[in-house]
Amino acid sequence: MIRQFGVIDVLFLVSAIRWTVLLTLAAFGGGALIGLLIAVMRVSNVFALRALAICFIQFVQGTPLLVILFVFFFGLPIFGLPVLPWIAATAAFSIYAGAFLGEIWRGALQTIPRTQWEAGSSLGLSFVEQLRWIIIPQAVRIAIPPTVGFLVQLIKNTSLAATIGFVELTREGQMTTASTFQPFTVYITVAFFYFLMCFPLSQWSRTLERKLHVAA
Amino acid sequence: MSLLEISNVTKKYGEVTVLDDVSITVEAGEIIAIIGRSGSGKSTLLRCINGLERVQAGSIVVDGVRVNDPQTDLRKLRQHVGIVFQSYNLFPHYSVARNITLAPTVVKGMPEEKAREIAIDVLRRVGLEDKVDAYPNQLSGGQQQRVAIARSLAMQPKLMLFDEITSALDPELTGEVLKVLEDMARSGMTMALVTHEMGFARRFAARVLFMHQGKVWEEGRASEVLANPRTPEMKTFLSAVLH
Numbered sequence: 001m002i003r004q005f006g007v008i009d010v011l012f013l014v015s016a017i018r019w020t021v022l023l024t025l026a027a028f029g030g031g032a033l034i035g036l037l038i039a040v041m042r043v044s045n046v047f048a049l050r051a052l053a054i055c056f057i058q059f060v061q062g063t064p065l066l067v068i069l070f071v072f073f074f075g076l077p078i079f080g081l082p083v084l085p086w087i088a089a090t091a092a093f094s095i096y097a098g099a100f101l102g103e104i105w106r107g108a109l110q111t112i113p114r115t116q117w118e119a120g121s122s123l124g125l126s127f128v129e130q131l132r133w134i135i136i137p138q139a140v141r142i143a144i145p146p147t148v149g150f151l152v153q154l155i156k157n158t159s160l161a162a163t164i165g166f167v168e169l170t171r172e173g174q175m176t177t178a179s180t181f182q183p184f185t186v187y188i189t190v191a192f193f194y195f196l197m198c199f200p201l202s203q204w205s206r207t208l209e210r211k212l213h214v215a216a
Numbered sequence: 217m218s219l220l221e222i223s224n225v226t227k228k229y230g231e232v233t234v235l236d237d238v239s240i241t242v243e244a245g246e247i248i249a250i251i252g253r254s255g256s257g258k259s260t261l262l263r264c265i266n267g268l269e270r271v272q273a274g275s276i277v278v279d280g281v282r283v284n285d286p287q288t289d290l291r292k293l294r295q296h297v298g299i300v301f302q303s304y305n306l307f308p309h310y311s312v313a314r315n316i317t318l319a320p321t322v323v324k325g326m327p328e329e330k331a332r333e334i335a336i337d338v339l340r341r342v343g344l345e346d347k348v349d350a351y352p353n354q355l356s357g358g359q360q361q362r363v364a365i366a367r368s369l370a371m372q373p374k375l376m377l378f379d380e381i382t383s384a385l386d387p388e389l390t391g392e393v394l395k396v397l398e399d400m401a402r403s404g405m406t407m408a409l410v411t412h413e414m415g416f417a418r419r420f421a422a423r424v425l426f427m428h429q430g431k432v433w434e435e436g437r438a439s440e441v442l443a444n445p446r447t448p449e450m451k452t453f454l455s456a457v458l459h
Contacts, residue, residue, distance in 0.1 A: 115301065118301070122298075124294040124295040124319055125318075133318055137309050
């Protein structure tokens with residue numbers, strides 16, 4: 001039953017956008033938790049924690065995202081864990097985002113001069129209190145533009161989840177192509193939708209960079 | 217017992233010995249001035265007293281608590297030992313009031329209003345009560361340094377350490393900071409100052425320590441040591457800073 005690419009297909013694509021958005025948000029949430037932990041480990045005084053964080057970052061950044069995705073999707077069932085596409089996708093993207101956000105945020109934390117830490121510890125604040133009250137509030141403004149920039153990467157990369165059968169925007173495009181045989185029209189439409197999501201974000205990232213840079 | 221007892225302290229950065237068998241005692245209410253060339257170890261010594269730097273040998277005891285002991289809670293100790301740095305190190309993202317109330321509220325769990333009262337009180341002591349809601353970048357260097365002193369005072373320390381606190385200031389601004397130090401001296405605060413202000417040392421310090429090559433080279437009553445240096449090293453140093 002081959003049919004023409006029509007309004008109904010566009011609506012299907014539009015409704016698939018929410019899965020792309022949800023996957024992005026879930027991965028960003030998970031990645032933020034992991035990333036914060038990694039960034040803090042990287043600036044801690046404990047050698048073992050720093051080394052562990054570096055290993056994690058190097059391993060994830062040195063591995064294709066698609067492979068990480070496959071490891072979760074095909075690997076975990078071997079250990080008897082039933083893995084659904086959305087669980088595998090969320091886990092894989094969280095780990096990927098965690099490594100990159102961890103590195104971005106470590107950089108931001110390290111731009112705060114050593115003397116700010118010293119002033120805090122001299123007043124009796126603990127490591128965590130120094131982070132919470134002195135270092136992070138100052139590092140946030142530096143971290144925001146690259147974080148928003150990374151969000152754009154994350155949105156685009158969620159398209160890889162199509163390979164494990166997670167029906168987001170790209171997978172919906174594949175299915176539409178299968179029933180209409182109009183891949184060019186379909187993928188142009190899909191590309192346009194990704195662009196609609198990413199373009200405002202990257203513009204916002206630039207604006208933030210300019211604004212926060214000038215104010216600093 | 218003395219408030220501060222430093223015995224046979226040695227500190228090394230790798231192969232370089234920064235502090236070489238240093239022993240000092242400071243009684244409660246006493247003011248000592250530590251002078252010497254840059255690189256003589258005087259700032260390092262100060263930083264060892266509140267545990268910002270570790271020592272390899274010897275012991276540092278503040279008010280009966282040994283600083284260089286892994287069992288010691290440095291956070292507790294630091295509540296009793298204030299330090300003021302050359303570069304002020306105020307928190308740029310907080311108002312003057314918040315700079316001062318941060319440690320009392322976070323570390324001591326003091327209610328916000330009580331901490332603010334203390335902030336206003338210590339700001340009055342440094343003559344800046346009208347700047348309570350200003351931000352550090354709106355203040356002059358001298359004012360920032362006075363806020364840094366107030367921030368330390370708010371923790372009600374038993375011992376105050378000053379690390380060349382006027383060295384980054386223009387000459388016309390050092391006066392206002394020294395005046396604050398004089399008021400503190402009169403109020404009986406125990407202080408250890410690393411300083412190049414010989415006039416201040418002569419007038420207010422009970423004792424002067426001259427450090428050279430990581431050692432306490434010369435030590436004694438301020439008026440005597442500064443007027444009659446015994447060692448050639450100190451003579452050279454004094455003639456360099458006094459002219």
